[in-house]
């Protein structure tokens with residue numbers, strides 16, 4: 001009887017673990033996505049998104065292209081090549097910028113690390129941003145018009161409707177200085193929903 005109970009328990013656990021592990025996300029096949037010519041024979045050599053992206057860390061439902069790219073990279077789920085030439089110097093910077101001119105919204109935490117793992121300094125400095133905390137007239141109107149953060153967010157990186165991802169630092173709980181914050185090795189939990197934070 002004891003053994004039987006054990007067996008049932010183990011079975012129950014297995015069933016559970018299995019249903020937790022199921023990745024319910026779906027992606028259109030290339031031939032159906034409206035961007036690729038289904039008649040092109042070369043289509044068969046390309047990978048379909050569903051085959052590649054299953055198992056990557058999921059973004060919260062209904063946002064972007066369903067993949068949490070920062071954590072996909074951090075967890076090793078994807079391993080993109082960082083450079084074409086051996087001579088290219090790769091620099092990852094562990095420095096956050098706390099931007100506090102956000103009115104009623106939570107403050108903005110800009111993480112250099114998450115950015116410089118994907119981008120080169122020259123993608124932002126000094127054309128988009130002067131290298132000085134608080135040294136740029138960034139505001140939400142300009143961002144929504146495609147300037148500053150809006151050059152990439154809403155275009156190639158997560159959408160501007162994900163307010164909480166940028167406005168992530170609550171004024172009420174934040175301790176420390178505004179502006180530049182060295183944060184060696186700090187990894188942030190993913191923002192999972194759009195709850196109101198002030």
Ligand code: HEC
Nearest residue numbers: 099100101102103138139140141149153160161162163166
């Ligand atoms: C890609 C990052 C990002 C996203 C997404 C984002 N914001 Fe902002 N927001 C900023 C930055 C940066 C500032 C300027 C902060 C500063 O200068 O101190 C800002 C400023 C603001 C301000 C202050 C007033 C102003 O015009 O600058 C408000 C209000 C605001 N955002 C609301 C929102 C709302 C609402 C959303 C979602 C619909 C949103 N933001 C999404 C980055 C973002």
Ligand code: HEC
Nearest residue numbers: 091093097115119120121124129131132133134135136180
């Ligand atoms: C995605 C855009 C982006 C990339 C890429 C980027 N930065 Fe920045 N950087 C910023 C922003 C935004 C600020 C803050 C500007 C502000 O507050 O007005 C900043 C500020 C700085 C500052 C000023 C800090 C202070 O104490 O005032 C330095 C230094 C800096 N960046 C260096 C770098 C270096 C080095 C790299 C490459 C390893 C880099 N950045 C890559 C966007 C970027």
Ligand code: HEC
Nearest residue numbers: 069070108110114118123148149151152157158165166188
């Ligand atoms: C040159 C392009 C570029 C610019 C400019 C840029 N970002 Fe990003 N950002 C990215 C990319 C690429 C990622 C990683 C992919 C993703 O998460 O969509 C990212 C990710 C992030 C993350 C996610 C970090 C995490 O832990 O998930 C935050 C927060 C963020 N950006 C805020 C900002 C803010 C605030 C600004 C403006 C001050 C800004 N970004 C400007 C390209 C950019």
